[in-house]
Amino acid sequence: MSVSGGPQGQSGQRDGAEAPGGGAARGGGLLMGRPFGVPVYVSSSWFVIAMVITLLFAPTFERLFPQLDSWKYAISFLFAVLLYISVLVHELAHAVTALRFGLPVHRITIQFLGGVSEIDKPQTAGREFAVAAAGPALSLVLAGGFWGIGLALDVDSLTGRMVALLAVSNLMVAVFNLLPGLPLDGGRMLRAGVWGATKRPMAGTVAASWAGRVLSVVVLFAAVWWSREDSTWIQVYTVVCGGLIAGFMWTGAMQSLRAEQLRERLPGLQARGLTRRAIPVAADLPLAEALRRAGEAGAQALVVVDGNGGPIALVRESRVTDTPVQRRPWVAVGPLARDLLPGMRVPADLAGEDLLAALRATPASEYLVVEADGSVYGVLSRSDVEHAFMRLLSRSPAKA
Numbered sequence: 001m002s003v004s005g006g007p008q009g010q011s012g013q014r015d016g017a018e019a020p021g022g023g024a025a026r027g028g029g030l031l032m033g034r035p036f037g038v039p040v041y042v043s044s045s046w047f048v049i050a051m052v053i054t055l056l057f058a059p060t061f062e063r064l065f066p067q068l069d070s071w072k073y074a075i076s077f078l079f080a081v082l083l084y085i086s087v088l089v090h091e092l093a094h095a096v097t098a099l100r101f102g103l104p105v106h107r108i109t110i111q112f113l114g115g116v117s118e119i120d121k122p123q124t125a126g127r128e129f130a131v132a133a134a135g136p137a138l139s140l141v142l143a144g145g146f147w148g149i150g151l152a153l154d155v156d157s158l159t160g161r162m163v164a165l166l167a168v169s170n171l172m173v174a175v176f177n178l179l180p181g182l183p184l185d186g187g188r189m190l191r192a193g194v195w196g197a198t199k200r201p202m203a204g205t206v207a208a209s210w211a212g213r214v215l216s217v218v219v220l221f222a223a224v225w226w227s228r229e230d231s232t233w234i235q236v237y238t239v240v241c242g243g244l245i246a247g248f249m250w251t252g253a254m255q256s257l258r259a260e261q262l263r264e265r266l267p268g269l270q271a272r273g274l275t276r277r278a279i280p281v282a283a284d285l286p287l288a289e290a291l292r293r294a295g296e297a298g299a300q301a302l303v304v305v306d307g308n309g310g311p312i313a314l315v316r317e318s319r320v321t322d323t324p325v326q327r328r329p330w331v332a333v334g335p336l337a338r339d340l341l342p343g344m345r346v347p348a349d350l351a352g353e354d355l356l357a358a359l360r361a362t363p364a365s366e367y368l369v370v371e372a373d374g375s376v377y378g379v380l381s382r383s384d385v386e387h388a389f390m391r392l393l394s395r396s397p398a399k400a
Contacts, residue, residue, distance in 0.1 A: 029042055030043075032110075037099075038092070038095045038108055040088065040109075040110070041108070041109045041110070042109075042111075043111040043112070045112035046111055046112060049080075049112050050080040050081070053079070053080040054073055054076040054080055056076075057079055058076040059072075064161060065158055068158075075158070078162075083169050084110055086139070086142055086166065086169060086173060087173060088110060089138060090136075090139045090173055090174075091117045092108070093134040093135045093139075094117045094119060094131055094135045094185075095117050095119065096134070097130055097131045098117075098119045098122075098131050103120050103122060104119070104120045106118040106120075112244070113245060114173070119131065125201075125204070128192040128195065129188075129193070131188075132185045132189045135177060135185050136173075136178050136186070139173045139177070140170070140171070140174045143167050143174060144167075146164075146167035147164075147167040149163050150167055179215055180215075181211035181212030181215040181253065182205070182208040182209050182257075183253060183255070184212070184215075187209075187211060187212050187256075188208070190207060192204065201264075205256060205257055205260040208253075209253045209256055209257040212249050212250070212252065212256075213254070215249060216247070216250040219242055219245055219246045219249065220243060220246035222242065223238050223239050223242020223245075224239055224242065226238060227239055227242075262392055265392050266351075266356075266392070267352045269351060269352055269356070269388055269389060270350075270352075270355070272349065274380055275348065275369045275378035275380050276299070276301040276378050276379050276380070277297070277298060277300060277301065277378050278300070278301035278302060278378045279294050279297050279301075279302060280304075280311070281293070281304060281333055282305065282333075283312075283313070283332060283333060283334030284332050286329050286331065286332060287320065287323060287328040287333050287336065288328040288329040289329075290315075291328065301315070301378065301379035302314075302337075302379075304333060304334060304337045311340060312340055313334070313337035313340055314337055314338055314340065314364075314366040314379060315333050315336050315337045316336060316337065316366060317365065317366065317383075318365060320336060338364065338365070340368060341362060341364070343361055343364075344362055344364050344367050345370050346358055346359075346367045346368065346369050347372070348369050348370065348371050348377045349372070355385070356385075356389075359385060364382065366380065366381055366382065367379065367380040367382070
């Protein structure tokens, strides 16, 4: 509570520190299930690519199997579904490996360009490498398994063709994700290697980010080159997809670099340094008198206490600013306060990502900051943390 009454202010893994407002931006989607306790969503963009795959592959199935007739679209759509199930298994390999290391896995999203696993960054280079390598490794196993099954089937049969396509698709997923550049799995493996060699996470991120940006340009030029002799429709599809993938890689590489830069600065985000001085007040004390006492004490926040002096609630800044000055002598501070919940007590020494995690766990506008012995240090305003976080984001990034 401010006594001044002023206004309040990608296949891949998620990289980045989350804002105190509740996490990284997460798009919507259809919840499909919770394998291993991890929520799996399918975004609306997947249905677009599923339709494109259906239309592209239907003529191929019709040419190979004329008897399919109108069923060619159903078979082509089934192939699109099986392909993205392979992508889901790839992402689950990341998730299960991360869970074995005790890392939080927030969600998996299947979308236009594949899948994204939202996993908190491992704290060691070895674990980073293991989590990143798990996806391509399982995709290679799937490719080998489908290839082995295909050898036992008639390659000219519908089932044989489908299995062969799945083998090739999983091989392509593995090979593409092994490209050594962020935000792909190969880029995370490269980052882990440089990180382990130099003992500096930033050095690994810079190297892998540059590699990702170079690869994005290569992918775009490769798409244009490969499509030069195709039909107009295939040319447009190939170039558009190549451009989307290149854009995804460039943006992901830059976001990973910025996230690492932010992560290095986050320790400077400290509860103790952002805490406002507070004074204790009784619940029936008029707001005008409480603000007068706070002004004399140089305090900027009010803590409602019980008869024994123990804190029981925090006066909300927004309720104070909404109370007209002429009514403040007649309004008690109690109705303007929010009762203290267990998660609203924040240790004074909390800092960085731990501080952001604590605020995300219990959303509130104010928090009581306490010392190790339980004594009150002051009040932390969520808006102050958000402003400090945005200042970190706005700082000029280091050259890389």
